[in-house]
Amino acid sequence: MSNENAETLTNRIRALRFANGEMTQQALAEKVSVTRQTIIALESGKYVPSLLLAFRLATAFGVKVEDVFQYHSGTPRGRSPT
Amino acid sequence: MCSNQKFAWFNLAVIAFTLSVFFGLVPLLGWQRAQGALGIAGLMGFGPLWFWKKRGQVAMDERDQKIHFHSWAMAAGVMLWLVYVFVAVFLVPAVYGQDGAVPVSVVQVSVYWSWLLANTVMSIAILVQYARASSDVQ
Numbered sequence: 323m324s325n326e327n328a329e330t331l332t333n334r335i336r337a338l339r340f341a342n343g344e345m346t347q348q349a350l351a352e353k354v355s356v357t358r359q360t361i362i363a364l365e366s367g368k369y370v371p372s373l374l375l376a377f378r379l380a381t382a383f384g385v386k387v388e389d390v391f392q393y394h395s396g397t398p399r400g401r402s403p404t
Numbered sequence: 405m406c407s408n409q410k411f412a413w414f415n416l417a418v419i420a421f422t423l424s425v426f427f428g429l430v431p432l433l434g435w436q437r438a439q440g441a442l443g444i445a446g447l448m449g450f451g452p453l454w455f456w457k458k459r460g461q462v463a464m465d466e467r468d469q470k471i472h473f474h475s476w477a478m479a480a481g482v483m484l485w486l487v488y489v490f491v492a493v494f495l496v497p498a499v500y501g502q503d504g505a506v507p508v509s510v511v512q513v514s515v516y517w518s519w520l521l522a523n524t525v526m527s528i529a530i531l532v533q534y535a536r537a538s539s540d541v542q
Contacts, residue, residue, distance in 0.1 A: 356465035357406050359534070363467060368536070372466050 330394045336365045338383045338390060354378040407463045408472055409534055411454040412527035418447045419524055436509065442516045448523060475529035479522040487518040 339345045347361040354375065363369035364379075371379070380387045405413075422444040429438035457463035464472070491514060500506055 351462070355462055357462055357468065359406055360465050360467045369467055375466060 329396045330367075331370050332367065332392045332394065333364060333390055334392075335361070335379065335390060338385070342383055350379075350382060353382045406468060406534070407454045407457075408468045408530055411451050412475075412530040414451055414454060415448050415523050415527040418445060418451075419520055419527075422520070439513065439516070442520070445516075445520055445523075471530060471533045474533065475526045478529045479526035482525045483518050483522045486521070487514065 335350075339347070339350055347358050347365075351358045351361045355378070356375065360369065364371060376387050376391055380390045383390065422442060425444055426438055426441040429441050432438075433440075455463045496506055496510075497504075
């Protein structure tokens with residue numbers, strides 16, 4: 323059974339890192355006070371950050387949160403998309 | 405390898421060493437006296453030293469805390485079902501009878517072994533959760 327209705331949160335951290343002078347994962351990790359493994363997990367979409375970390379990441383890149391993270395809502399059961 | 409993983413590997417190493425000493429002493433001292441070896445597991449008390457952070461270093465972030473918490477929850481769940489439900493509700497009445505008396509030494513042993521079990525489950529759960537998210541691409 324596929325999970326077509328699942329909510330997802332994608333991000334542009336990797337792209338933004340390269341757009342900011344090819345910042346390394348370690349450099350970004352130090353900037354937002356997390357470990358490098360957390361940056362790896364975020365980039366691969368395996369970890370959804372807290373709101374606080376999301377804002378710290380956006381601030382580190384000098385952009386808005388919605389420029390870093392994109393929320394894709396699932397279609398609720400029994401409702402058609404409008 | 406992050407602090408959480410080092411902590412988990414350290415715990416597993418201590419548990420493995422404790423068990424090997426325990427099973428090594430059983431033929432020499434007998435089952436009950438060999439349990440003194442379980443005291444070696446107290447070395448796990450040094451585990452939190454892995455979270456000692458240097459200036460400017462992040463030892464544990466929000467993801468690490470979540471993983472640590474989930475691992476403890478799993479360990480507590482296993483302990484609850486296996487030790488308290490299975491042992492206390494089914495095994496002890498089967499061995500000592502519904503109106504029997506449980507020796508104090510059995511209670512002590514249960515506490516020791518359940519503590520070892522909980523730490524083993526927690527450590528493995530930590531390592532598994534990190535292994536799932538380790539596509540190490542720079």
